[in-house]
Amino acid sequence: EVQLVESGGVLVQPGRSMKLSCAASGFTFSSFPMAWVRQAPTKGLEWVATISTSGGSTYYRDSVKGRFTISRDNAKSTLYLQMDSLRSEDTATYYCTTGPYWGQGVMVTVSS
Amino acid sequence: DIQMTQSPSSLSASLGDRVTITCRASQDIGNYLTWFQQKPGKSPRRMIYGATNLEDGVPSRFSGSRSGSDYSLTISSLESEDVADYHCLQSIQYPLTFGSGTKLEIK
Numbered sequence: 779e780v781q782l783v784e785s786g787g788v789l790v791q792p793g794r795s796m797k798l799s800c801a802a803s804g805f806t807f808s809s810f811p812m813a814w815v816r817q818a819p820t821k822g823l824e825w826v827a828t829i830s831t832s833g834g835s836t837y838y839r840d841s842v843k844g845r846f847t848i849s850r851d852n853a854k855s856t857l858y859l860q861m862d863s864l865r866s867e868d869t870a871t872y873y874c875t876t877g878p879y880w881g882q883g884v885m886v887t888v889s890s
Numbered sequence: 891d892i893q894m895t896q897s898p899s900s901l902s903a904s905l906g907d908r909v910t911i912t913c914r915a916s917q918d919i920g921n922y923l924t925w926f927q928q929k930p931g932k933s934p935r936r937m938i939y940g941a942t943n944l945e946d947g948v949p950s951r952f953s954g955s956r957s958g959s960d961y962s963l964t965i966s967s968l969e970s971e972d973v974a975d976y977h978c979l980q981s982i983q984y985p986l987t988f989g990s991g992t993k994l995e996i997k
Binding site for chain 1: 979
C-alpha cells in the first residue's frame with residue numbers, strides 16, 4: 779500500500795523557518811518526481827514546488843522562489859520542504875504528492 | 891503563466907442529475923489536464939488524468955472530455971457520495987496551475 783506521511787507542521791512566527799518532511803512507502807520513491815501542493819484555509823489548491831527523480835531539477839512558484847527549498851533523500855524515501863522567511867500568506871495545509879498519491883497533509887500556521 | 895478558468899464555482903444538483911464542470915485553459919495544454927475530487931477534511935483524490943483517463947477505482951459515472959481549450963468533468967448520474975469540491979490542474983508547463991475549484995452540493 780502506498781503511503782505518504784507528512785510531518786513538521788506547527789505554529790511559527792513570521793520571518794522564521796520550518797522544515798516539512800514526507801515519508802514515502804509502498805512504491806519505488808526514487809522513480810517518481812515529487813511535489814508539494816498547499817491549500818490555505820477555505821481556499822483552493824496551489825502548487826508549490828516539484829523535484830525530479832534524482833533531485834537535479836527543481837521548480838517553484840514565484841511567491842516561494844528564494845524562500846523555499848524542495849529536496850529529497852532517495853535512500854530514505856523522504857521528501858522535504860525547507861521553508862525560510864515565512865509569511866502569513868504561507869499559512870496552509872501542505873500536501874506531498876506524486877501521480878495519484880497524496881499525503882494526509884500537514885498544517886502550517888504563520889502568525890505572531 | 892497558464893490560467894485555468896473553472897466554472898461554475900458552486901453547483902447544486904439533484905440526485906440522478908447529469909452534472910458538468912468545466913475548465914478553460916488560457917493556452918494550449920494538450921491533454922495535460924487532471925481532475926481531483928476533495929471531500930471535506932480530506933486530501934484530494936485523482937479522478938481523471940490525461941483529460942479523459944479514468945483513475946482505477948473511480949466509478950464509471952465520472953468521465954472527462956475535451957473540446958478545444960475547454961475541459962469537462964461529467965458525472966452522468968449524481969449520487970450523494972459525489973458531494974465534494976472538484977479541482978482541475980494543468981501540468982504541461984511550470985508553474986503548474988489549478989482551477990479555482992467547484993463546490994458540488996445536493997439540492
